[in-house]
Amino acid sequence: MIPPFFGQWESAGRIGDILSGALRAEDDPLWPRSGAAGAADYARWADHLCGVACLRMALAARGITPPRAFDLARELTTRGGYVVQPDGGIRGLIYAPAVAWLREAHGIAAEVRVDVAAGDIPALVADGGMFIASVHPAIRWPERDPPGRGGHLVLVFGTEGEALRLHNPSGDTAASQHDARVPLERFARFYAGRGILLPRA
Template sequence: MIPPFFGQWESAGRIGEILSGALAAEDDPLWPRSGAAGAADYARWADHLCGVACLRMVLAARGITPPRAFDLAREITARGGYVVQPDGAIRGLIYAPAVTWLREAVRLPAEVRVDVAATDVPALVGEGGLFIASVHPWIRWPERVPPARGGHLVLVFGATGGALRLNNPSGDTPASQRDMRMPVEIFARFYAGRGIALRGA
């Protein structure tokens, strides 16, 4: 089953415009739905909420109604999953506090995984497993060679015919957002070898 899609920005159909700069994040007409304190708060945080979007997709995939994006972000921040630096920079999603939240708050069997080869990811998502994987944001453009690996999170939820199936919270088109299918060898180009794994339901 394909998990419901949640984007980092509330207007999923306009993420491409936000990423290109054609639409300012604070002008996203659906921002009030996020639970943000205001449009500026929304714009400041949304760039960092790929992890929250993935957690919301995990909850929905397991039949749990997810909180609003900013309600969940505040909960995870209170547990140390996001850290606001003295200069205002936002660090996170930090895996260990997020895993603790998954285990304690919603009773889902989650664990931090590191040094996981791309070729091992299909086994992680077999039999209903889910994997929040660290990738470069350019994964939305599989034809490109990224300058690095990691820095963004996507939800891998299946594998078929040598390709991984994933939902990408910052996909800029419908095809790159929900059930994007990517050969393992291409995924490896973007993938940092780490993430959060959940066993099958």
Template sequence: MPTPIAEVPYFSQWESAAMTPEVLRDGKAALRRDPLWRASGAGSVEEYARWADQVCGMACLKMILAHRTSHRWPVLELARGCAEYGGYVEEADGTIRGLIYAPFTRFVRERFGIEARVVTEVTAADLPTILREADFFVASVHPAIRWPEAEPPGRGGHLVLVTEATAEGVVFHNPSGHDRAAQEAVRLPLEVFGGFFAGRGVATYFEEHPC
């Protein structure tokens, strides 16, 4: 069933949500200036800066969990737990690979009792059908979706939390939106969303569903 957007709290993937323009401009140097970095659960500002650009999926999960339980899980705590299942892989050179969907579904099922299903090879037009059964859909989109009026430069590479989808369009929270309008309860027509959508993601369910 669709989840009313007003009931879903918004969280950025960095602790200071207003810092997105700085992060886009300065990268990790900006993240090291985030005065709220400790709230992420990181042990140091360097750990925070290394992970913050990778945890859009954990920000989506934080929103789901806060909606369900009212508890605000630190994103780095979620990321470490997900990494134990293989949802993130830290390479020898320090880079981080993920989110990897299949391990993520096991993580949320075993740690939080949330059923999840990897969805691939779909279009934006399929989202209303998916959201008729699922509570949420974590969708892979191009990060440039924060500027939907521009021509999409590609598809995929970033995750947003879709809470509603109808024939008219989708409503979603974007963990890396650059301002309030691009962050929370963003509404786009299906065809516009589809230009950024990679056709894959993870559907989550609070109740058992047929696989």
């Protein structure tokens, strides 16, 4: 089953415009449904909510109605999953508090996984498992060589041949957002070797 898709920004069809600067995040017409306190709050936080989007997609895949994006971000912040730094910067998603929330709020036996080779991911997502993987945000352009690894989260939920199937909350096109097929060898160039495992229900 393909999980429902949620983007980091509410207007999934306008994410490319937001990333390019053609549309300010504050001007996303759907921001109120995020639960943000205001347009400025939305713009400040949405760039950091790839992990929230992945958690929401994973819950929806299990038939659980997910919280609104900012309701979940606030809950995770109280648990240490996001840290607002003195200079106003936002650090997170921090995996351990997110895993604790999945276990306590929804009874999902999630795990923080590190030192996971890209070649091990197909076995993790077989038969309904899901893996929230740390990748470079340039994964939206898998044909390019990334400048690094990590810094962004995507939801890997299956395979097709030698490719991983994933949802990317910051994909700049529909094709790079929803059920993107990224060859495993390409994926490995973006992948930081860690993430959150949600085993098969």
